[in-house]
Amino acid sequence: MATLKSIHACRDRFAQFAIYTAAFMVCAAFVWILSDLVLGGAAHLSWDFLVDSPRDAGRAGGIGPILVSTGLVLMVALMAALPLGWTTAVLLAEYISADSSFGYAVRYSLHVLACVPSIVFGLFGNAFFSIYLDMGFSILSGGLTLACMLLPILISTADAGLRAVPDTYRLSAAALGMSRTTTLFRLLLPAASPSLAAGLLLGTGRAVAETAALLFTSGYVDRMPGSLLDSGRTLSIHIFDLSMNIPGGDARAHASALVLITALLLLNVAAMRLAAGWQRRRITE
Amino acid sequence: MRGMKIKSAVHYVIFIAALFVVAGWSRPGNAASQKLVLTGASTIAPLAGELARRFESLHPGVRVDVQTGGSARGVYDSRKGTADIGMVSRSLKPEEQDLQAHTIAWDGIGIILHASNPVASLSRQQIIDLYSGKIINWNAVGGRDARVTVVNKAEGRSTLELFLTYAKLKNSDIKSHVVIGDNSQGIKTVAGNPNAIGYVSIGAAEYEAGHGVPIKLMPLDGVAATVANVRNGTFPLSRPLNLVTRTLPEGLALEFIEFARSGQVHDLVEAQYFVPVSVLLH
Numbered sequence: 001m002a003t004l005k006s007i008h009a010c011r012d013r014f015a016q017f018a019i020y021t022a023a024f025m026v027c028a029a030f031v032w033i034l035s036d037l038v039l040g041g042a043a044h045l046s047w048d049f050l051v052d053s054p055r056d057a058g059r060a061g062g063i064g065p066i067l068v069s070t071g072l073v074l075m076v077a078l079m080a081a082l083p084l085g086w087t088t089a090v091l092l093a094e095y096i097s098a099d100s101s102f103g104y105a106v107r108y109s110l111h112v113l114a115c116v117p118s119i120v121f122g123l124f125g126n127a128f129f130s131i132y133l134d135m136g137f138s139i140l141s142g143g144l145t146l147a148c149m150l151l152p153i154l155i156s157t158a159d160a161g162l163r164a165v166p167d168t169y170r171l172s173a174a175a176l177g178m179s180r181t182t183t184l185f186r187l188l189l190p191a192a193s194p195s196l197a198a199g200l201l202l203g204t205g206r207a208v209a210e211t212a213a214l215l216f217t218s219g220y221v222d223r224m225p226g227s228l229l230d231s232g233r234t235l236s237i238h239i240f241d242l243s244m245n246i247p248g249g250d251a252r253a254h255a256s257a258l259v260l261i262t263a264l265l266l267l268n269v270a271a272m273r274l275a276a277g278w279q280r281r282r283i284t285e
Numbered sequence: 286m287r288g289m290k291i292k293s294a295v296h297y298v299i300f301i302a303a304l305f306v307v308a309g310w311s312r313p314g315n316a317a318s319q320k321l322v323l324t325g326a327s328t329i330a331p332l333a334g335e336l337a338r339r340f341e342s343l344h345p346g347v348r349v350d351v352q353t354g355g356s357a358r359g360v361y362d363s364r365k366g367t368a369d370i371g372m373v374s375r376s377l378k379p380e381e382q383d384l385q386a387h388t389i390a391w392d393g394i395g396i397i398l399h400a401s402n403p404v405a406s407l408s409r410q411q412i413i414d415l416y417s418g419k420i421i422n423w424n425a426v427g428g429r430d431a432r433v434t435v436v437n438k439a440e441g442r443s444t445l446e447l448f449l450t451y452a453k454l455k456n457s458d459i460k461s462h463v464v465i466g467d468n469s470q471g472i473k474t475v476a477g478n479p480n481a482i483g484y485v486s487i488g489a490a491e492y493e494a495g496h497g498v499p500i501k502l503m504p505l506d507g508v509a510a511t512v513a514n515v516r517n518g519t520f521p522l523s524r525p526l527n528l529v530t531r532t533l534p535e536g537l538a539l540e541f542i543e544f545a546r547s548g549q550v551h552d553l554v555e556a557q558y559f560v561p562v563s564v565l566l567h
Contacts, residue, residue, distance in 0.1 A: 056556060057331035131367070137322070137352055220330060220352045223338075231350050241353075244467040245327050247489040247558065248496065 037261065041254030049255060054222050058242050058249055063256055065224040069139060069232025070208065072225060073218050076143025077150060077207050078200075084147075085154030086196065092155070093162035094184060107159075114152035121149050122213035130217055137231040142218025149213060150203040157202065161195025162188060190279050197275030201268055208264060211236045235260050319537050324352040325359020325372030326443060327467055328392065328486060329526050332557040333372055336389075336545050339553065343544075347537065356443045360384065363529050369538050371529040375443035385533060388525040389545040390559040393487035394444055394451075395510030395522070397472065399479040400499035404428040407503055413452045415482055418460030423480060436474050436483030437461030443524065444468075448484050451522050469493075476500050487520075488512055488558025516560045526559060 052062030088106070096103045125145025135141040165188050173183040189196070211234075219231035222238070233241075239256045242249030323333050330353040337349035352368070359371030360381055377386050396412060398404060404426055407415070414420040415433055424430045437459050438445035449456060463481070465471045471485040476498050487510050490502050502510040506521050514520040534542050544550065546562055554561040 057335055137350065216352075216354065219350065220334075221350045222334065223348075231352065241331075244470045246331055247469055247472070247492040249469070 034261070037254050037258045039254075040251060041256070041258040044251055044255035045258060050259070053224065054238075057246050058222070058238065058252055059246060063235065063238060063259065065222055066233050066235055066238045066256075067259070069218070069225050070234040072139045072228065072232065073143045073146060073214065073234055074204065074207055076140060076228065077146035078204070080144055080147035081150040081154055081203065082200070085151050085199075086158050088151075089155045089158030089162060090184065090189075092159045094180075094188065098163075110152045110155055113148075114156070117212075118149060118210055119212040121145055122216045124148070125213060126216040135229065137217065137219035137221070138229045139218050139225055139232045140228040142214045142232075142234070143228075145213050145217045146207045146210060149210070150207060153203045153206065154199045157195050157199025158192065161192035161199075164195070165191045193275045193279045197271045201271050204267060204271075205264060208234075208260065209236055210234075211240050319347045321347070321349045321370065321537050321541055322352070322368045323349065323370045323372055323528075324354055324362040324368040325529075326356045326374035326526070327353045328374040328443070329372040329389075332390065332526070332554060332559065333545075335553045335557070336541075336550055339550065340541055340544055344540075349541065355441055357441045359529060363531050366531065369530070370534075370541065373443070373527045373529050375447055375524050375527075377527070377529065381529075384529045384531060386525075386527040386529050387534070387542045387546065388527050388562050389542075390526045390554045390557075390561055391515055391523055392526055392559050393510060393512070393515035393520045393523040394447055394484055395487040395490055396482065396484050396503040396505065397475050397490050397500045398482055398503060399475055400494075400501050401479050402428060402501070404503075406507075409452070409506060413454060416452060416460070417454060417458045431480045434463065434478050434481040435459070435461045436463045436465055436471060436481050438471070438484070439464050439466050442466070444484065444486070447522065447524050472498060472500055486558075487515060492558055512558065512560060 049062040050067065051064040053065055054063065055061035092103055092106060122145065125141055125148070129135050129141035129144050130137060133141070135144075169187055169191065170183060173187055178186070214234050214237055218234060218237075220233055220237065220241070221231040222233045223230075225232040235256060239253050239260070242253035242256065321337075323337070330351055333351045337351050340349055341347055354362075356373040356375060359368070359373045361371075362368035363371030363384060371384070373386070374392070377384060396407065402423070404423065407426060411420065411426050415426070416435055416437070418435075420426060421433055422430065423433055437456075438448070440456065445456065463474055463483075465474055465483070468485045468489040471483045472490060472493050475481045475483045476493075487502065490500060490510075491512060494500050494502065504510060508514055508520050510520065515523045528542050528545060530538060530542075548561075551561045
């Protein structure tokens, strides 16, 4: 009896140890990456680095125009993908039943779209937006290509979020005589806002990290973009080029990556705050 | 509350409309100012970007856009007219003689090993045997007892084609363990593996070796792999960096090509560790 007890205690302790080790290793990976970037790039970070144009193929100067291009590409992508994606999610979750053949077809095509490698989106964007629609290498064609990539993420997270709202909400709203639209905007979307925000963050993260889809659409030009029809190099393409194609570009690549990670962290915090605030305000009001 | 919702929707529509107006309005502006598009070899792209920057500063109102994608893309785009000028980091092949090539610089390709590898020189036959899998251990060429890691370039890269011509091999003959893309990636791969062998642009390798990266350049056919030996034409594995056009260049394209070949950009060419054309003796 006593030995059985000690075996159980031993097993418990081992399980606990394994769980803690796993969690520690996850944190360690993040800390390792971050400290590597900070060690390699922090010395080059300065206000001038953030606003200057790159010089000597990126070995000197800063990343000002590249930050602007990245922002513009992201803005175009979200502007096109958010209304389209969230409307589709509302249709899937609220207006058609889960086992209808149309819903099945839409979901299936989204799953396929989510599995497509990003370079395929890049080639599609180059053929369709850049050449067929004659947008050339431009921020607009890059942003629209990214929008196609973001749709599956935005739709499936929003769809899952809306489905997770308990049916009692819908029944209570119907009992109170609220219209379907009012229920949607005043109750269901605010209740699902954390997953909307999560989808938005995942999408933004994927968009900002994208290299392959943008190399052939938004392009490689590191000049300050004058309009959405100019080519503009995004931050991740800049990092890729500096570390893989420019001898002596590593330090600046580290600094640029540090900027990218910091921007993503800030965006993360901001979106979470916003979602929490929206949820509280709309439902309690 | 309802009013506010409608207002925010209206704001959104106005914003989108404004965006398209701005996008549409700037189009004729771009068409009016002259624009030159270059696509092609990733080796040339950083140099072309610097050339473009200086060209723009000398010619106000002109925009030169440089895109990458590899030499094959440079040939394809200049044929199709998607690009005004293609960038090709090798000589044109017999089937590409419909294009006009304009050499703007020279680059050498050297074999690199990890700095700790005791092998001091390799004959052409030994290199061929290493790459075709006949030699799989470094002790066969006087090194330590360790398996060779063969680093090869990806299909479509000019460096690969040049190396295959030098070694008289087909790509299918090569038994590679790692396939890489750009030069710096090759240097990082070899620097991280004491038993690796690879080949990269000499300029890039010289720069990195001079900055403490543990790699060494091997002499080829007894000639040291240095930018100086590429410059005097004695190094056996060198390649021209070309700008290609579909027809004889004219107008802005001609101006840019002449500018890129002129003495006023030697500093830019050398800053990217290439050899300017007019300095070359052969």
